[in-house]
Amino acid sequence: MAAHRCQQVEKPRGANRDRTSWADWLTIGATVALVALTAAGCAVAPLDRAGSLQAYDDLTPSDGLVTRTLQKVAKDDVLAAKTVKIVPTAFSDAAGDGPFTPAQRSLVANAADRALCAGLAERFEVVGPAEPADLTVHAVVTHAAATDPVAVGFSKGASVAKTVLLPGVPVPVPRIPIGLGSLSLEAEARDVKGRQEAAMIWGRAANALTDSGRVAENGDAYTLAAAFGDDFSKLLVKGETPFGKLPSLPSIEKLGAQLGGAPKYPACEAFGRSPGLIGMVGDGIGLPPDWTDKGAAAQP
Incomplete structure (x- = not known):
């Protein structure tokens, strides 16, 4: 088939056959690698309990494609709520003894809070910590495994090499499945009387x-x-599991905040603004988070 294709475009057979052969072999190799990596290319994230939830009763499994959860929600009560406030995410004692520096832990916790605030603002009015709210949300990191920076560096180098050596050839370059990080959290939402209305591990x-x-x-x-x-x-916005459903488009306000603009509610400014396009570029080339993300806003 390769020779027939070469005759049609009237190019030197030997050079084209070699080029096609390389592309074919790389495509086959990438396919085999993808199958292998699907089975072995994941770290493990345990569903640990840190004791921060008011109760762990009636939590039921509800998993996504790559996420494991135990969760429950009082749908009617949650959907009746109009306002919400966020207690900053913390690390449990066990997770705090992990591999991160205090500054690295702060960026991780703040990334969770910023995403929470942007997501909750899709339906709730997000208020400050000193204001009354129908729901109070709090999350705790229960487990964190570090990323191997050297392995990521090699993966980025392989991706660049493929782009230079095989421009235009649609060969995916998966990440080296070594030193993959993981994260586990538990979180809940309580009403004004302190009753648990939703929880998730x-x-x-x-x-x-x-x-x-x-x-x-x-x-x-x-x-x-x-x-x-x-x-x-x-x-909390839907009152039901977020998994197994078609994705919905974000609001204009949420999209703007994701691109680095002002959040919908001033209370979300406490978690700093998203790095926006700079963060996306940084993620693409593998820059450390603290190179693009300034973290939470300075407290007065």
């Missing part, structure tokens, strides 16, 4: 196929924290 590990990685120990945890914030906010 959430765990997810970086995937060699879909998570490109950043060259920092907290690179995967930072990305996964935002994914948690998005999932838990959807549980």
Whole structure:
């Protein structure tokens, strides 16, 4: 087939056959690698309990494609709520003894809060910590595994090499499945009387196929924290599991905030503004989170 194609375009057979052969072999190799990485390219994120939830009764499994959760929600009560406030995310004692520096932990926790605030603002009015609210949301990191920056660096180098050596050839370059990070959290929403209205234990590990990685120990945890914030906010906005449903388009306000603009509610300014396009570029080339994200706003 390769020779027939060469005759049609009237180019030197030997050179074209070699080029086609390389592309074919790389495509086959990439396919085999994708199958292998699907089975082995994930870390593990345990659904640990830190004791921060008011209750752990009646939590039921509800998993996504790459996320594991135990959750419950009082749908009618949650949907009746109009206002919400966020207690800043903290690390449990066990997770706090992990591999991150205090500054790295702060960026991870703040990424969860920023995503929570942006997601909750899709239906709720988000108010400040000193104001009364129908629901109070609090999350705790229960487990965090570090990313191997060297492995991510090699993966980025392989991606660049493919672009230079095989421009235009649609060969995916998956991440090296070594040193993948993971993150687990537990969170709940309580009403004005302190009763638990929703709860979730959430765990997810970086995937060699879909998570490109950043060259920092907290690179995967930072990305996964935002994914948690998005999932838990959807549980409260819809009053039902966020998994197994078609994705919905974000509002103009949320999209603007994701691009680095002002959030919908001033209370969300406490978590700083999204790095926007700079953050997206940084993620694409693997820059450490603290190179693009200024973190939470300075407290007066």
